[in-house]
Amino acid sequence: MTEPLQTELLLAGIRSLLPFPWTWLPKEAYWVGGSLRDACLRQLGISKTGTGAGAFPEEAESVDLDLVLNIDAQGAEHPPVEWAAAVARQLGAGFVVLDTERQITRIVLPKLTVDIAQQVGATLESDLGQRDFTCNALALDLHRGYLLDPTGGLEDMRRGQIRMVHPDNLSADPVRLLRAYRQAAQLGFGLDPLTEEAIRERAHLLTQVAAERVRSEVVALLEAGILGLRHLQAATAAGLLGYWLPSLQAESEGFVQAQQVMQWVQQWHNYPRIQKELQQPLADRRSRFLAVVLAALLWDPSDASGFKAEAIQINLERLRFSRAEQRTVQKLHQLLPLFQTLLMGSPTPVQQWRLYQQAGSLLGGLALLAVATGCDWQKLEPWLTRYEDPGDPLAHPVPLLDGSDVLHSLGAKPGPWVGQLLDALQEAQVCGQIQTRSEALAFVQQWKKNLDTENNKLNR
Numbered sequence: 001m002t003e004p005l006q007t008e009l010l011l012a013g014i015r016s017l018l019p020f021p022w023t024w025l026p027k028e029a030y031w032v033g034g035s036l037r038d039a040c041l042r043q044l045g046i047s048k049t050g051t052g053a054g055a056f057p058e059e060a061e062s063v064d065l066d067l068v069l070n071i072d073a074q075g076a077e078h079p080p081v082e083w084a085a086a087v088a089r090q091l092g093a094g095f096v097v098l099d100t101e102r103q104i105t106r107i108v109l110p111k112l113t114v115d116i117a118q119q120v121g122a123t124l125e126s127d128l129g130q131r132d133f134t135c136n137a138l139a140l141d142l143h144r145g146y147l148l149d150p151t152g153g154l155e156d157m158r159r160g161q162i163r164m165v166h167p168d169n170l171s172a173d174p175v176r177l178l179r180a181y182r183q184a185a186q187l188g189f190g191l192d193p194l195t196e197e198a199i200r201e202r203a204h205l206l207t208q209v210a211a212e213r214v215r216s217e218v219v220a221l222l223e224a225g226i227l228g229l230r231h232l233q234a235a236t237a238a239g240l241l242g243y244w245l246p247s248l249q250a251e252s253e254g255f256v257q258a259q260q261v262m263q264w265v266q267q268w269h270n271y272p273r274i275q276k277e278l279q280q281p282l283a284d285r286r287s288r289f290l291a292v293v294l295a296a297l298l299w300d301p302s303d304a305s306g307f308k309a310e311a312i313q314i315n316l317e318r319l320r321f322s323r324a325e326q327r328t329v330q331k332l333h334q335l336l337p338l339f340q341t342l343l344m345g346s347p348t349p350v351q352q353w354r355l356y357q358q359a360g361s362l363l364g365g366l367a368l369l370a371v372a373t374g375c376d377w378q379k380l381e382p383w384l385t386r387y388e389d390p391g392d393p394l395a396h397p398v399p400l401l402d403g404s405d406v407l408h409s410l411g412a413k414p415g416p417w418v419g420q421l422l423d424a425l426q427e428a429q430v431c432g433q434i435q436t437r438s439e440a441l442a443f444v445q446q447w448k449k450n451l452d453t454e455n456n457k458l459n460r
C-alpha cells in the first residue's frame with residue numbers, strides 16, 4: 001500500500017487528543033471517523049470551508065474522537081462497553097451507552113467526546129466497507145501506526161469529492177442520502193456523479209428516517225452558510241425533501257431570499273442590539289437567526305395572502321422544530337406583508353409604533369426578511385437606527401402610566417379594559433397629544449368615563 005501521508009504526524013495528533021494514557025488502549029485500536037478525516041485534510045492542505053460560514057463566529061469547537069476496538073478477537077474478558085466504562089470512571093468523565101447491541105459508547109469530557117465502538121465484521125476492512133463515504137472510511141492503526149484506506153478516501157479528498165463506499169450502504173442508513181450534501185457543504189466538496197445518481201434513485205428512503213436526524217442535517221446545511229444553501233438546493237432537486245419540506249422546490253425563490261438574509265446580516269455590524277437578538281437561542285443551540293433563514297427559505301412571494309401559512313407550519317412540525325421556532329416563522333410571515341406596505345409608503349408615527357410593538361425583538365429578523373424580499377434599503381435603514389436607540393419614542397416609548405397607576409387613579413377593579421386603555425394612552429402619547437403624567441391621568445379619567453357611558457347605553 002502506498003503511504004502518502006506522514007502517519008507520525010497523525011499519531012502525534014491523536015496522542016495529544018487522547019484523554020488517557022496510550023498504555024490503556026487495547027491491543028487492537030484504531031482511530032476512525034470525522035476527526036481522522038479532518039486531520040488528513042489538514043495534512044493535505046485542504047481546509048474545511050463550510051462550518052462556521054454562517055452569519056456568526058462559532059464558539060471554540062469541541063473535538064469528537066471516534067475509536068474502533070477489536071476486543072473480541074483477543075478473547076479478552078472485558079468487552080468494549082466495560083472497557084470504556086472503566087476508562088470513564090478513571091477519568092471522572094460522563095459515560096453513555098449509545099447502542100448496547102453494537103457496543104457503542106461515549107465518554108464525555110469538556111470540549112472532547114470519545115465514541116468507542118466494537119469493530120463491525122471480522123476485519124477492519126469489512127468495518128470500513130460498511131461506512132458511508134470514502135473520506136470517512138479511513139483508519140489509523142494506533143499501535144502499528146499505519147493508515148488503512150481500502151476505499152480510496154485520500155484520493156477522493158484530493159479531488160474534493162464525496163463518494164459513496166457502496167450504494168447499498170446508502171440504503172442501509174438512508175440519512176446518509178442527506179448527509180452527503182451536508183458533508184459536501186462543510187468540506188467544500190462536490191458530489192461524485194455516480195453517488196448523486198444513487199442518491200436520486202433512493203431519495204424516497206429518506207422518509208423512513210427519524211425526523212430529528214433529518215432536521216439536524218437540514219439545520220447543519222443552513223448553518224453552513226451560502227454553500228450549505230446550494231447543497232440544500234441540490235438535495236431538494238434530487239428529491240430528498242419532497243416529504244419533509246414539500247413547500248420547498250428546487251427552483252423556489254426562497255433559496256435566493258435565504259442567501260440574501262445571510263449576506264445582509266454580515267453587513268449589519270452597526271446594529272449590535274439586532275445582532276444580539278438574532279443570536280439568542282430558540283431551541284437547543286439553534287438561534288433565532290436560523291428561524292429567520294427558515295422564514296426566508298419558505299416565504300413564497302406569490303402567497304402574500306398567507307394561503308400557504310398552514311402548510312409551512314405542518315412542514316416545520318413534521319421536522320420537529322420547536323414551538324418557539326414555528327411561532328417565530330409564523331409571526332415573521334404574518335408581519336412581512338404589513339411591513340412591506342409600510343416601507344413603500346410614508347407611515348404615520350402611530351403606524352410605525354404599532355409595527356415596532358407587534359414585531360418586538362423580531363424587528364431585526366423582520367427587517368432582514370424585508371430587505372431579502374426586495375424592500376428598499378434606504379427606506380429600511382431608519383427603522384433599524386430608531387430600533388437601536390433605546391430612547392427612541394416610537395421604537396421604545398416609555399409609558400407615562402402603568403396598569404396599577406390606572407387602577408389606583410380610578411379606584412377600579414382590574415379587567416381586560418386596562419390593556420385597551422394603556423394601548424390607547426400609548427397611542428395618544430406617540431401622537432404627541434399627551435406629554436405629562438397629569439395629562440395622562442386626565443386622559444385615563446375621560447377614557448373610562450366614555451367606556452362606562454357606552455356600557456350603560458348597551459345595557460339599557
Ligand SMILES: Nc1ccn([C@@H]2O[C@H](COP(=O)(O)OP(=O)(O)OP(=O)(O)O)[C@@H](O)[C@H]2O)c(=O)n1
Binds near residue numbers: 032130131136175
Ligand atoms: N450515518 C452515518 C454516520 C456515521 N458514519 C461513520 O461514522 C463516523 C463517525 O460518525 P459521525 O461522528 O456522525 O460523523 P463525522 O464524519 O465525524 O462527521 P459529523 O460529526 O460532522 O457528522 C463517520 O465518519 C462515518 O465513518 C456512517 O458511516 N454513517
